[in-house]
Amino acid sequence: MTHPALVPGSVAVITGGASGIGLAAATRLAGLGLSVCIADLGGERLARAAEVVAAAAPGGASSVLAVATDVSRAEAVERLEATVRDRFGGTDVLMNNAGVQPGSALPGTAEAWERIIGVNLWGVIHGTRIFMPRMVARKRPGLIINTGSKQGITTPPGDPAYNVTKAGVKALTEALQHTLRNTPDCKVTAHLLIPGFVFTPLTANGRTEKPDAAWTPDQTVGFMLERLEAGDFYILCPDNDVPRSLDERRILWAAGDIVENRPPLSRWHPDHAEAFKDFLDRGAAS
Incomplete structure (x- = not known):
């Protein structure tokens, strides 16, 4: 059994689809x-990624489309949605996955x-708002x-801008699913993907071989x-x-900072x- 949207004839749009988790999902x-x-x-x-995806598709290149898109710009995402609609008739699966992690600090620069x-949060907002109604x-x-992160839940020190965006993606996706389940006759559901350590260009940091601790993008997509x-x-x-058991304890501890007034x-x-x-x-x- 697969999810009813993940069947031949459906149409999927994946942002950040040229590498990493996005390419594996595509x-x-x-x-x-x-x-x-x-x-x-x-x-x-992007062109190379399209060739990889086409090689996996039963219909070959005719069932694959690659669109250059800056997801931080609403007009670019609007063009993307219209292009997919013109080519395939509409969208059934949307994966708002594009993300950057160049590093950040406080105060940092406004540009960073x-x-x-713009990419990590506005990209998800644009994708959700523009694609969802149709x-x-x-x-x-x-x-x-929507691709989130454990950093958006436990918010570890060291990269505050990234944490802020992924915390925002979590809140947005929760609100989205609440909206969808309260929309009459709606057959669309929302889900928050929270990857672990995945070896991708975003996390490689100059490494060419996957660390033993990391999953591959394909493992993550399979899960x-x-x-x-x-x-x-x-x-x-x-x-x-x-x-998962360790993630659960870390998440519970983070929530406990508020409850325990730590x-x-x-x-x-x-x-x-020591208490942690x-x-x-x-x-x-236990």
């Missing part, structure tokens, strides 16, 4: 017989913050998958498809180093280091 969905549009910044990388927020109007099973079939909203991915980011506060270790140990023993 290739997998093309192999299932979907028509696939990959959207990313233009150039050779604007770029990260997806719902199709009256067909549909999916909107995503399993959890979509199961109906999960929060698709919380493990990796080779962090099992300092923010107390997991990294020396006065709370004991909290993890209690979880491992």
